[in-house]
Amino acid sequence: MEGGTASSVTIIILLPIFLPYPATPITQLPTIRLLHTVKFPLSDQLLMESSPPSSSPSSSPSMDRVNFRTQVLSRHLHHHPQTTDLLRTAPCLNYSPPELSNPPPNFDTKSLRKLLDGTSVEEIDYIFNLMIQSTLFCPRERGGKVFIAPDFNQSMEQQREMTVKRIEYLRDRGVFEGWFDKKGPEGDLWRFALAESVSVYDHSLGIKLGVHFFLWGGAIRFMGTKRHHDKWYKPTETYEVKGCFAMTELGHGSNVRGIETITRYDASTGEFIINTPCESAQKYWIGGAGNHATHTVVFSQLEINGVNEGVHAFIAQIRDENGNICPNVRIADCGHKIGLNGVDNGRIWFDNLRIPRENLLNSVADVSPDGQYLTEIKDPDQRFAAFLAPLTSGRVTIAASSMNTTKIGLAIAIRYSLSRRAFSIKPNEPEVLLLDYPSHQRRLLPLLAKTYALSFASNYLKMIYVNRTPQTIKTVHVVSSALKAVLTWHCMRTLQECREACGGQGIKTENHVGHLKSEYDVQLTFEGDNNVLMQQISKALLAEFLAAKKRNKPIRGLGLEHLNKPAPIIPTQLTSSTLRTTQFQTDIFCLRERDLLQRFVAEVSQLQAQGESKEHIFTVTYQTAEDLGRAFSDRLILQTYLDVEATVPAGSLKSVLGLMRSMYTTIVMEEDASFLRYGYLSTNNAAVVRKEVLNLCSELRPHALSLVSSLGIPDAFLAPIAFNWVEANAWSSI
């Protein structure tokens, strides 16, 4: 009994000390034996007698290690003020801030941040200021610095209440004033900046605001007409009306046209009657509906005179001013989720709810008082597309905020890797900084370069969105689909890598990297499931290709103009310097897109010739479609990167951008099997590519700190492990 207790005590002591240093069994064994016999007075003696490992040439490396461990351990066990002087020589890990050990930036970090955040820098920083200075955002001191993050230890209901309080705080500071008044591209960019900056603090806050302002507010703005604007803009801006957006149902998500909620018109009273005909038609995941929303936009089939006119949107009140649920409406909670518990997702059933005729959002179609269906767009497909097109803004904000989340993860993991050491390469030497291991560089630095590339692409998406015209709607749709998918996938992947790169510390909620995964995960699904979105790209490219062929004209738009030129030739023997030229990078990305598109066209037409239906063909050609979707996205991202690079004058910033571009293209070539599968790279060249990744990693290493500093995420939004993690975990901090 006693023996068992003793050994379990030993294990408890050993675990925290040995887990980070998986030493060989030989070096571990004697240490364990020592531990059994160590008594406090003895440990004092040990400290006095043992000289620092470096000055004991006679002892073997493993004995040095034993001594070292013993000293570290006795320090852990021993808390005696008199021994301060003795302990001075004891080996102890100190936090050394990366700022002091890394060279100062050799480029202007402010200019690089400006490339990322553009004209929105000031607005973003202003919102950061507001959040940092309010106790509602739960500031806490760790290791001498103040961090802000939601208290995830609160119950779901408490988290939801905090989200609302934070929104009200921001509203009271006048943050949302002019939400609907600010016009033009500047207005759009300002709204995006607001949405993105609050999400840096907490996704729940971002989503709750996004649902209210972008989805509810956007539906009023784009799907509604003047009568809706006059009535709803003001109370929406002041958050007096709390809106939500009831589109998804239990039975239908991505396939919006399949929803089952049905609305009929009663000409005798001039009212619409909304009904949930079956359980699968209950509205599901409706953000805001669980506790707070007073109004919703309801998506429903509209049946007029027995004819289904397709999906339309209506405004319905679901709660009164006191928060009581309205008659003929039933609401239930979606319950606890893997993340975003600060958002009150709910389910809604409508029991023949009557709403005024004017509540139909009638930008595309209307119903006259006597019950006639009126529309300018006769084709239901086109009508549906025109109807939903304005909602693209959701995908734009998701893509953009995925980059912020990625930046947070990378800033934390890279800063940690610049202060955390593990294993000595030579005996008696200090342990090596994580980021000085080529393997650790390989894990994090390509993701960093990629994040810059994808951030530039996200800015490009924002710009084509805010400057959209009826002629560019298709491009906006395709690019937003592609980038929403690629960027959110990149975000999840990066967070997982960062979590692993931070080791055990990545598990702690306060260190963000692990926890953010579950907060972020849903973004891969909502506003268009990533896999569904990617298939749309290939369909769109195919349509463009066939249309151009049919007209017998050069293909234009979506960046496909390179298809009109002869196929680029890839050198048979690649070298490091070739890999870094924009010519080669552009050539191989274009070649891949072009070849995959041709393969896709061939595959589809072959199946068509066999008499297969269009729908069937797309379900069986998904492999090529997927490769093509990737190829399109990667080529687009490279193009936007080159455009950004071109705006930067020659100098140190331009060279580091060039380095990151090469990293981006090289890592894509290394990671995407299609380059080998279809022979754009020979196996020899693939080996050159792989080697080049290593070179690029070591060349980016000196810039790592400056590159994460340029990401523009303030310290308060990072985590204790990004700074003085020794002090943050010190006994004195408990």
Place this chain on the structure above:
Amino acid sequence: VLIKESSNVRTIILNRTKQLNALSLEMISRLLEVFHAYEEDPNVKLIIMKGEGRAFCAGGDVAAVVNDINKGSWKLGANFFSKEFTLNYLMATYTKPQVSLLKGIVMGGGAGVSIHGRFRVVTDNTVFAMPETALGLFPDVGASYYLSRLPGFFGEYVGLTGARLDGAEMLACGLATHFVPLEKLSLLEDALCKANSGDPKIINSIINEFSNTNPKLKEKSQYFRLKTIDRCFSRRTVEQIISALVSYKKEKEADKNMDDWISWTIQSLKKASPTSLKISLRSIREGRLQGVGQCLIREYRMVCSVMQGEYSKDFFEGCRALLLDKDKNPKWNPSKLEFVSKDMVDRYFAALDDKDWEDLKLPARSNLPVYAISKL
């Protein structure tokens, strides 16, 4: 600058009483030298900083700076600030504790040589202010670091209006670490010398022995206005801050108990240089997201632009009106907030367009204590 040695304690005394211990270039150079030397000297464990006479320190000697610039080039001014800010950085990241005994006036540059240190002891007659916006300058000496870290938006209030704080208010907002009654101040100094220790914990407990831990805020203390200050000074722009204050005043007009605090606040903003207000607000907001080194580097850019006088000569006008001619009637140019465009503000934050000019190069630091690491 006088220095008193008592075994391992060095007491640095600012001694230019006629000018209320305003920091001249000579004094700053001397302080830099001394601070560098003490860091290396194992015989020094603790630094005490105080002022001779009525004031701790009334600021940097800007009148002399203006005089130099008028006689020579703005670069003489730049040289002054480069030394001063380097000293501020050294103090902020110092490896040994500094105890500042803040008796009387602590303004501008005086705050710069004390607030960055580990212990700031205030007393009954302490008067603190960052009055730069009234002078056509902006709160410098790293103020964008320490003001921005005060509770809520108190830092914006203090930095933009130049409001004066007393000892109790300084302790409440965190600018001071201890409040020691005037009569006990010299006893504290003796006790620190006697203890002869460089251990922050021991120093802290010694100061605590003499401290009044909860000095009473005066009845009409502006610190009781924190809620209003937060509401108004959290706004995006100076214009919005003023209009929030004005509408608050209107709201409370019927309230007979309202004193003139709100009017004073609005008045002080209206009297200050519009350019100064705009660059100060932005400086504090940027400073909140930066380390102390970055703050000083940015402030150095700003102060050089001010000295260069290319976009506005308000600093020279402010010095003329308040320090030289003393007519207290500066003619600001641009004269109104709406004439100061975002573009003009941006220029103060950019590198100077001058081939000899360089960003402030801060000295390399190492072996920093936890306290200093967190400021980087």
